[in-house]
Amino acid sequence: MQPLTLGKVAVRCGILAVILFVVVVIALKFGAVPVSLYGLAKDLLGVLIGRSSEISSEYGMIIREIRLPRIALGIFVGASLSVAGTSFQALLRNPLADPYVLGVSSGAAVGSIVALIIEPHLALRPEIAAVFTPLGGFLGATVTIAVVYFLGRRQGQMDSNTLLLSGVITGSFLSAVIILLITMLPSSSVRSMAYWLMGDLSTPMAPILGWVLRVGFFAGFALIYLTASDLNLLLAGEKEAMHLGVDVRKVQILVYLAASALTGLAVAVGGAIGYVGLLIPHVMRLIFGTDYRMLLPATAFGGAIAAVIADTVARTVAAPNELPVGAITAMAGAPLFIYLLRRRLA
Amino acid sequence: MKSGATGNKMRLLRAVLAMAFVLSTFAISAGARVQSGAAPALREVTDETGRIVKIPQPVRRIVSLAPSLTETVYALGLQDRLVGDTDYCDYPADAAKKHKVGGAINPNMEEVAALKPDVVLVVKSLNRLETVRALEQIGIPVYSTDPHSVNDVVVSMKKLSGVLGVESAGIALYEKLEGRLAAIQERLSGAPVKRVMFVVWTEPLQSVGKKTFIADVLQHAGATSVVELNQDWPQFSLEEAVRLQPEYLVFASNHSEAVQNDVGALALKPGWSAMDAVKKRKIAVVSDAINRPGPRIVDAVEELARQLHPEVFSEKN
Numbered sequence: 001m002q003p004l005t006l007g008k009v010a011v012r013c014g015i016l017a018v019i020l021f022v023v024v025v026i027a028l029k030f031g032a033v034p035v036s037l038y039g040l041a042k043d044l045l046g047v048l049i050g051r052s053s054e055i056s057s058e059y060g061m062i063i064r065e066i067r068l069p070r071i072a073l074g075i076f077v078g079a080s081l082s083v084a085g086t087s088f089q090a091l092l093r094n095p096l097a098d099p100y101v102l103g104v105s106s107g108a109a110v111g112s113i114v115a116l117i118i119e120p121h122l123a124l125r126p127e128i129a130a131v132f133t134p135l136g137g138f139l140g141a142t143v144t145i146a147v148v149y150f151l152g153r154r155q156g157q158m159d160s161n162t163l164l165l166s167g168v169i170t171g172s173f174l175s176a177v178i179i180l181l182i183t184m185l186p187s188s189s190v191r192s193m194a195y196w197l198m199g200d201l202s203t204p205m206a207p208i209l210g211w212v213l214r215v216g217f218f219a220g221f222a223l224i225y226l227t228a229s230d231l232n233l234l235l236a237g238e239k240e241a242m243h244l245g246v247d248v249r250k251v252q253i254l255v256y257l258a259a260s261a262l263t264g265l266a267v268a269v270g271g272a273i274g275y276v277g278l279l280i281p282h283v284m285r286l287i288f289g290t291d292y293r294m295l296l297p298a299t300a301f302g303g304a305i306a307a308v309i310a311d312t313v314a315r316t317v318a319a320p321n322e323l324p325v326g327a328i329t330a331m332a333g334a335p336l337f338i339y340l341l342r343r344r345l346a
Numbered sequence: 347m348k349s350g351a352t353g354n355k356m357r358l359l360r361a362v363l364a365m366a367f368v369l370s371t372f373a374i375s376a377g378a379r380v381q382s383g384a385a386p387a388l389r390e391v392t393d394e395t396g397r398i399v400k401i402p403q404p405v406r407r408i409v410s411l412a413p414s415l416t417e418t419v420y421a422l423g424l425q426d427r428l429v430g431d432t433d434y435c436d437y438p439a440d441a442a443k444k445h446k447v448g449g450a451i452n453p454n455m456e457e458v459a460a461l462k463p464d465v466v467l468v469v470k471s472l473n474r475l476e477t478v479r480a481l482e483q484i485g486i487p488v489y490s491t492d493p494h495s496v497n498d499v500v501v502s503m504k505k506l507s508g509v510l511g512v513e514s515a516g517i518a519l520y521e522k523l524e525g526r527l528a529a530i531q532e533r534l535s536g537a538p539v540k541r542v543m544f545v546v547w548t549e550p551l552q553s554v555g556k557k558t559f560i561a562d563v564l565q566h567a568g569a570t571s572v573v574e575l576n577q578d579w580p581q582f583s584l585e586e587a588v589r590l591q592p593e594y595l596v597f598a599s600n601h602s603e604a605v606q607n608d609v610g611a612l613a614l615k616p617g618w619s620a621m622d623a624v625k626k627r628k629i630a631v632v633s634d635a636i637n638r639p640g641p642r643i644v645d646a647v648e649e650l651a652r653q654l655h656p657e658v659f660s661e662k663n
Contacts, residue, residue, distance in 0.1 A: 032456040059460075065484040066455050130479055187578045191451050192474050202452065203476040204483055320447055320454035321433070 004291050012294065016301035020075070023305050027071050027312040028063060032319040035059045069210070070315075071308055073269065074201050074325075076213050078276050078307025079300040080220070080266035085277030086284075086299045087224050087259035090231045090292060091252060092160040098278035099263035101164065103148050103171035104141050105274075108267040109197060110174050111140020113181045116189045130206040134268040141264030144170060149256065158252050199273035199326020201311045209269055216265045221300060223258040227251050228292040235290060273326045275333025276303050276310075282340055391509050394492040394502060395470055397478075401487045402464045405510050409463040411450055412472050414640030415491065416441045418503050419467070421641040422515045430461045437635075437642070455480055465489050467506070469639065471559070491639075495562040496647065499639045500524060523644050527566065530644075530651055533658050534568040540654045542569045542630070543592035543623075546579060548612060553582045563636055563643065564596070567650035568658075584617040591621065594628045594654055602631040630654055 025044065029037045040063070081099060088097040099105065115136025124132060148170050152163030178197075182190055195203075230251045233241040242248050263277070280302040281295070288298045307325070310332065314325040386402040393399055409430040410416040416435040419428050430445040432453065447457040450472050458466060458481065466481055470492040478488045489509055493499040500523045507516020544560055546552040553573040554560045561571050572590040573582055597605045609629055612618040619625070630653040635642035652659045 032454045033460045061484070062456050062459050066459060183577070187471065189475075192476055195452070195474070195476075202455070204455070204480040206479075206483075315454075320457045321449060322452045322454060 004294055009294055009297065012288065013297050013301065016298060016305075020301055020305050020308075023308050024071055024075075027074075027308050028067050030312055030316045031062070031067055032315070033059060033062050035063065066204070069204055070201055070311070073205065073210070073213070074307040074311045075304040076217050077201065077266045077270035077273065078280075078303040078305070080213075080217050080262040080303070081273065081277040082280035082284075082299045082303025082306070083221055083224065083296060084259040084262040084266070085303075086281040086292075086296060087231075087255050087262075088277075089281055090234065091158075091255050091259070092163060093235070093237075094160050094164060095282065096278075097160075097164060099259075099267070100272070100274055100277065101171070102167035103144050103169075103174060104167075104260065104263045105267050105272045106171045106174035106178065107144025108137040108141040108264060109178050109193075109272065110181065111143070112137040112196060112268070113178060113185065113193060114140070116193065117181065117184060127206070127208075131209055134205070134209055137268035138264045141267055142260065144174065145256075145260040145264070158256075195324060196271040198324035199271045199329065201270055201273075201307075201325050202315065202322045205269055213265050213269055216261060220258045220262040220265075221296070224255055225293075225296050227255055228296055231255070231292040232290075271324075271326065273307070273310075273329055275329045275337070276306055279333045279337050279340075280306055282337070286340070391489070393488075393490045394505070395490045397488075397490065399465075399487045399489055401489065401509065403511065405464045407461065407463045407465075408510070409447060409458055409461055409466045410435065411447070411453055411458075411466060411477070412469040413437065413441075413450070414469060414472075414638035415467040415506075416444075417638065417640035417642060418506060419510075421503070421519055422507050422510065422512050424510060424512060427510075429463060430458065453477060455484075459484060459486065465509075467491070469493075471639075493639045494557070494559060496527065496559075496566050496643055499559075499643050500527070502639075503641065519641065523641065526644050527647065530566065530648055534651060534655060537568055537655050537658045540569040540593050541572050541590075542594040542596050542654070543572050543587060543590070544596045544598075546598075548608065548618075551582045551584050551587060552579055553587075554578070555580055559639055560636060563647055563650065566647045567654060569594070569596075569650070569654050588617060588620045592623055594630050595621075595623045596630045596632060596650065598634055598636045599631055600634050605629065605631045 025037075025041060028044075029035050029040055043060075085098045088099065088102065089095055091097070112133050113136075115133045119129060119132050122132075148163065148167045149158075151166035151170065152159060154162050182193060185193060230241065230246045233244050233246050234248070234251065238248050266273075281299050284295055284298045284302045288294045306329070310328040311325045314323045314328045317323065388400040389403045390398060390400050406427055407429045408419060408424065408427050410419055410428060411432055413432065413435045416428065416431045417437055419425060420438055420441065425440065428441075428444055430447045431441055432450045433446050433448060434450055435441045435444065445457075445461065447461070448454040451474060463486060466486055466488045468478060468488055468490045470490050473490075478490060481488050489506070491502045491506065493502045500520055503523075504516045504520040507513050507519070542564060544554045544564065546554060554571060555573065555575045555577045556571065557576060558578050564571050572587075572592045573580065575582075595609070599605050606627075606629065609624060609627065613624050623629070630650060632646050632650045632653070633642075636646040636650070
């Protein structure tokens with residue numbers, strides 16, 4: 001096996017970045033309102049080389065204010081989910097691990113619903129009210145992760161099977177709580193909640209949330225990437241890694257916390273978008289191998305590309321109606337996952 | 347060796363982060379605000395949810411995100427200014443031909459924005475708050491109505507007419523509808539109040555709570571709901587419904603025969619078969635307008651009152 005060099009990682013990431021860019025341009029073209037690809041490419045190029053700062057056409061406002069922010073949201077939600085999935089799979093050395101299996105999305109849903117229930121009683125300022133529900137979702141996700149973590153320990157050690165099982169059980173318990181809570185919601189909020197539960201990127205969010213998501217993603221990604229070599233050694237097993245000088249406990253806690261924060265952020269703003277965190281790491285592993293120094297950035301790009309494509313399909317196939325993006329990722333993801341599984345067994 | 351590997355790792359990290367950051371700044375260079383041309387005169391109004399909205403005057407382009415508001419716009423004679431409505435806006439027939447922006451719950455933001463509306467109309471009980479915020483964020487004024495009773499609906503339409511700059515049409519509509527409501531009340535005075543159950547759904551049985559708009563329509567039609575719950579759309583125990591024995595079951599449908607057939611099928615099922623209203627086919631079917639807090643609500647009240655109190659309406663006709 002050839003050693004992985006900086007140049008190699010840069011070239012591969014460059015290729016992935018170009019693919020992401022092309023996907024973004026195509027995603028910008030498609031939508032309920034027609035946009036010419038030529039004019040769009042010309043305008044975007046003008047903006048990119050700094051000659052102009054405006055997309056000065058008929059559709060400029062729609063591109064700038066609606067499509068681009070939504071695509072940016074898709075990029076960060078997709079990248080966060082798949083980096084979190086890769087991290088959980090590395091940590092638990094279990095290919096089934098993903099943010100949803102660990103109960104995090106149900107926790108975020110409970111947090112969001114509780115926020116929706118108490119929000120009307122608090123008389124919040126509008127700018128706080130706009131971020132209140134995602135904040136509830138994030139808190140719900142973090143609390144759930146902490147609970148699953150403590151339930152999943154055996155004799156003070158993180159145990160992969162116990163952790164996965166406690167995630168599944170916590171998730172199903174919280175699903176029951178969700179159903180009970182929904183009966184308490186006023187009917188107008190039930191509709192909002194239903195969309196959220198299906199995964200939804202159609203709702204533009206407050207600008208401040210966008211920044212939290214971006215900064216959070218880069219911070220979380222950087223933390224996890226710093227442990228990439230340790231994760232490589234962990235592939236051989238905890239004891240083996242420990243003998244090679246890896247502070248296993250520290251790496252586990254660090255990666256677990258960072259991956260959980262990424263999940264919490266993504267779920268709080270994008271709702272339950274399944275399969276991105278489960279499938280993308282598998283696909284990227286098939287293409288780029290298991291070296292986490294390459295795999296982590298590759299899954300970030302892969303998740304972003306997948307989420308943008310899925311969301312483009314969601315907003316165009318039934319236009320002007322929108323489909324929930326979670327339905328698209330699950331419909332495409334489940335068969336693909338089964339295919340990969342069968343291929344591996346054959 | 348070890349330090350070399352760490353240095354390499356750091357360089358890798360920096361390269362990856364830099365690349366990602368370039369991409370993201372591209373994606374968010376969208377921050378620039380829309381530049382507006384000659385600023386139109388803005389009028390500040392407070393909508394029914396307490397939000398302060400600045401609406402350009404005069405209002406020339408309206409998008410309605412609720413069937414009831416589409417009907418109101420037509421009733422106010424503003425159909426030519428209605429540039430877009432939802433898939434569900436089917437009354438009057440002409441409304442179905444307007445440019446569609448998707449459903450009421452999930453309208454397509456691009457479609458709405460492309461219509462360049464002066465104002466978008468929503469109903470709090472139907473549309474999502476997220477939609478309102480999203481439109482606000484891209485600088486489109488949203489006026490929200492929030493009627494909870496028949497009287498609210500009529501008053502709300504009058505207020506809306508002022509916002510849209512056709513106050514006299516609004517007052518005329520208000521007086522006509524109030525007059526009809528008063529006439530119905532007069533006829534019903536002295537008539538016994540009928541105990542009814544409004545059936546939203548049969549399997550499982552779902553009815554309406556006492557705080558809903560429909561419960562108020564029932565009151566105006568000389569009836570009262572046997573279901574007295576705070577929840578808006580409660581799933582109701584069939585056992586309890588049998589115990590309460592409502593005199594009439596009220597259904598909302600534009601197809602009366604279909605409802606009669608459905609009730610025929612229900613009569614064969616345990617529980618339902620024990621309900622007197624089912625056995626004696628004491629069924630009132632009111633048009634879908636009862637679900638729409640718009641101008642036809644008075645039609646719905648009248649239709650229902652005629653079916654529940656035939657004696658009152660026949661002797662005077």
